[in-house]
Amino acid sequence: MNPGPSDNPAVTDLLGLLAYAELGSFFRLADDAALAPTLRDKGRLASLAAEEESRYERLRERLLERGTDPEEAMAPFVAPLDAWHARTEPQSWVESLVKTYVGDGIAGDFYRKVAELADAGTSELVEAVLVEEGRGALISEVVRAAVEEDPALAGRLSLWARRLVGEALSQAQQVAMARPRLAALLAEGRADDDAGGSAEDGAGIGDLASVTRLFGSIADRHAERLEAMGLSD
Template structure:
């Protein structure tokens, strides 16, 4: 019988611990706390980046109604950033310091996926951010319950997803000729988003440890990682289908 305790349904045992050394709070393990902080930091930087991109897209919207919708979505993204940054502060982490290791990686990703027009930017927000949301919902199962609740609240993007979908659909109806190009754009976003997720996890030892199961449960083996990315691909296909585009 393994020693340790359950962390919301997952077996948690800090590296090298014995029964007598199991912390009363899993966050007492500084390595685990650091990994949780990294998850929160990646998400926080993603949300502040989404705020900036949606605000820019709002300025470019062809109608006042579209501008208003995107401005409100930008405000929601900033609220999510505030929520995640608040949790980082509760853990004794400065948000600016926490996100610093991810700035270059995110900047490179956004450079590789720079939209050529307003509609591509909307599809990127809908598809690319949706893939990232799915990925971090998977990872949220490995953090402490309080941080998980914060993360899942920040990732509750149904309203944002639905509104972006509506905006994109209206634009596609007005100009159906662009459908083929946007389908290719969606495929490119899928590949880049998955590569970005893998890159971020590999670059930070704490995130790799979290996924490998060092802090609890069996973690992801190669087969389980494959299954996770298959789930992400299937959800991407569903999103593209809702747009009326092939994945």
């Protein structure tokens, strides 16, 4: 029997993943603000960090409304997301902006997936979050301006962006292996408990193939986002 939309456990996984992703981004952005060259730029990064925190709170609230323990829902994603952050520490203010932009972009892909699959209350939340994506335009403008001022940055930042997405896909691969139910949902929009074998068995071959396709489409959208920042793949 398929679970109803409001108690779909794979949607719980997705909300937990996104909630911890936002909390983690909050911490990293707050740290990175220390790299900002001026008081004004510190304030700008702090404001981006506060936005992440508010999304975290809304996702957490939604998990509570769904009758789930939010911290339990987040727990499986703490290690892979922390690992991603540890492997991608920005060395400058503009690297930190590129990371936020790339991270937001990938998160956006996941949010849209949730919107497709989830119950009405959750979809509303997701749409509200996506409406805020205006900040992406703001960040890409700042990065573009920095690259125009110092063209040597373009190559360095393009490499950086490639590393960011590479490390993200590598962590996502780990998550997909450990949580086939989530992998199936992301790959196919299938969210029934039978997809890809049980959680204990690991992901089936078919699911790994579709997860690969999903990653392919994330990489495609990543290329578009790079272009928006004036970088190349």
